[in-house]
């Protein structure tokens with residue numbers, strides 16, 4: 001519904017514009033929606049450095065700019081988007097969704113690009129958030145658009161420092177162009193649903209690389225919340241958020257490193273081992289590479305405890321901008337805040353955290369930029385080693401007041417992963433809650449008799465799991481046969497049949 005209002009709203013605005021006098025500006029259409037999720041795009045993204053052509057439909061540019069202008073901010077000043085095409089350099093007027101000619105003529109960095117989008121802002125992490133939103137918005141065209149004839153297959157892009165240096169010198173921007181993402185068309189690249197992020201030590205659950213909502217639906221609802229309920233985050237949700245921020249994906253980089261959900265200058269991966277989760281029980285570091293291997297050619301998906309105990313009070317005390325009630329905080333660090341490429345990566349990860357939280361129906365809030373005093377206080381609170389300098393904090397949980405179920409026609413609960421039979425002595429059923437609420441999970445025999453209550457509690461939206469060892473209420477092993485696991489929430493019932501052999 002929100003989506004519809006948004007599209008209609010944009011079209012009405014476009015329709016009521018005065019007719020263009022000269023070709024001084026060009027109105028862009030509202031965004032189209034694609035049948036792919038935020039997670040699938042994050043899993044499928046990679047940079048194409050050359051070998052593309054300039055034949056992309058205008059709609060691709062419209063979606064890219066729409067998404068970039070909705071990306072969160074890490075700066076209180078202006079963030080301007082410039083676009084270079086074969087015709088002109090334009091400034092994007094976000095309020096009217098139109099391109100205003102800024103500099104006539106062809107000023108592209110790469111003469112075979114369809115368009116190049118430059119982000120002019122004071123802070124590289126602020127640019128990073130917009131760049132990441134834009135590159136996913138472009139990649140979405142590799143999936144079919146819903147209800148439109150727009151064909152954009154083969155959309156590729158690459159953030160290019162060289163292009164940014166060129167644009168900064170040539171496009172006459174009002175403030176520094178921190179980064180340029182170059183877009184073009186290349187051979188068709190189907191979206192990837194293979195999950196490369198498997199934990200070598202089972203410390204994190206397998207993330208989901210296909211999610212419940214379209215990317216554009218997530219972008220349309222990318223607000224931030226600073227007040228959270230007391231319900232904690234499930235391990236599945238933490239795993240999902242970490243993967244989105246900096247998890248491995250199936251592609252290899254140009255220098256044969258294992259790619260991630262975000263780009264990195266020269267595939268340097270400045271944030272490796274520098275993302276922390278601060279929760280009720282401990283502080284942990286995220287690891288996307290194998291233990292004992294410095295090589296970025298390896299892949300993993302795990303966390304390592306760095307400090308036992310609850311450090312949330314100390315973290316909250318480090319800055320009065322950090323929301324006080326979140327159950328979990330993610331702290332994204334860089335080796336050095338003076339390193340622009342590392343700060344930009346922090347922006348990529350920050351965008352990914354917020355977008356993933358929204359895709360899971362969770363509330364989140366980014367605290368960036370951090371000043372020197374805040375960085376030092378956070379480093380002290382978490383006992384961070386040298387070279388781990390906090391760049392941003394992401395607070396996450398369930399919104400204090402979960403909006404009254406707006407989309408009641410959507411099932412509240414769906415089972416997303418479960419085995420058909422009990423293996424290795426236990427069964428794990430993973431389910432997705434589309435909205436927070438009371439959840440009851442119970443096992444029945446095929447005559448409908450309850451044999452075991454597995455769970456009855458309040459849970460946040462997002463991913464959760466329940467484990468059953470095949471025993472009844474008294475802990476006795478059930479006899480061979482078929483049983484039904486029933487997950488009930490918000491008036492929806494999801495069932496899964498399982499055999500005990």
Ligand SMILES: Cc1cc2nc3c(=O)[nH]c(=O)nc-3n(C[C@H](O)[C@H](O)[C@H](O)COP(=O)(O)O)c2cc1C
Pocket residue numbers: 045046047048049158159160161162163179252253254255259260262263264265266267341344
């Ligand atoms: C800040 C930044 C600057 C980059 N500059 C260039 C560049 O000038 N030329 C280029 O071909 N790629 C550039 N890239 C793309 C990286 O080479 C690419 O992200 C990296 O190899 C990882 O591969 P992937 O994006 O396919 O995962 C840049 C990426 C970032 C984040």
